[in-house]
Amino acid sequence: MKDFLGKYRIFKDKEFLISLGIGLLFLVVSIVITFFAIIYATERASGPVTDIILSNLPLYDVDGIFVYGPVIFWILVVGYLAFEPKKIPFTLKSIALFTIIRSIFIILTHIGPFPTHVQVTTSGLLGAFTSGNDLFFSGHTGLPFLMALVFWDQRCLRWFFITASAFFGAIVLMAHLHYSIDVFAAFFITYAIFKIAEVFFKKDRIVFSN
Numbered sequence: 001m002k003d004f005l006g007k008y009r010i011f012k013d014k015e016f017l018i019s020l021g022i023g024l025l026f027l028v029v030s031i032v033i034t035f036f037a038i039i040y041a042t043e044r045a046s047g048p049v050t051d052i053i054l055s056n057l058p059l060y061d062v063d064g065i066f067v068y069g070p071v072i073f074w075i076l077v078v079g080y081l082a083f084e085p086k087k088i089p090f091t092l093k094s095i096a097l098f099t100i101i102r103s104i105f106i107i108l109t110h111i112g113p114f115p116t117h118v119q120v121t122t123s124g125l126l127g128a129f130t131s132g133n134d135l136f137f138s139g140h141t142g143l144p145f146l147m148a149l150v151f152w153d154q155r156c157l158r159w160f161f162i163t164a165s166a167f168f169g170a171i172v173l174m175a176h177l178h179y180s181i182d183v184f185a186a187f188f189i190t191y192a193i194f195k196i197a198e199v200f201f202k203k204d205r206i207v208f209s210n
């Protein structure tokens with residue numbers, strides 16, 4: 001308990017608090033940008049295209065996992081960060097950078113959903129971000145992989161996040177909510193985003209994360 005409480009002494013560090021505040025603001029801005037990017041892409045979606053995997057993969061009704069699986073995933077991430085608060089700034093900024101870059105891709109790509117796909121049954125703000133209209137590239141696949149890269153030095157976490165990334169990648173394909181290129185490209189683009197984050201947020205990575 002003493003060691004756990006000692007980790008929270010970092011909140012007395014003014015520089016840490018400033019970095020944390022910037023990270024939170026950056027994340028909020030990225031979420032707002034994504035919200036409008038999805039609306040834009042939905043309104044301008046063109047027709048669907050063929051896909052070698054989806055055309056040969058039966059449709060599975062996994063919308064519940066598609067929607068609520070990531071909710072459980074992020075609860076676990078937040079729970080871990082509660083025990084490692086010094087890692088919060090870099091994690092927040094990496095997620096925000098990922099979200100903004102993905103929003104740019106969403107705006108650039110207007111391919112319509114695959115003809116046969118699961119109808120996502122949710123509403124409200126959650127529904128706006130799990131509509132299945134934000135295709136390229138897959139956030140369900142990319143964000144868990146990003147967490148694997150962020151926490152790469154912790155072996156158990158690394159494999160948990162990699163497994164989660166592969167699992168959610170399979171789910172979106174089974175539901176026909178992403179094209180196969182959305183899933184497979186996510187790994188490569190996410191790695192590039194992580195490397196950019198290491199450059200942009202070098203101090204958060206080195207000083208606060210170690």
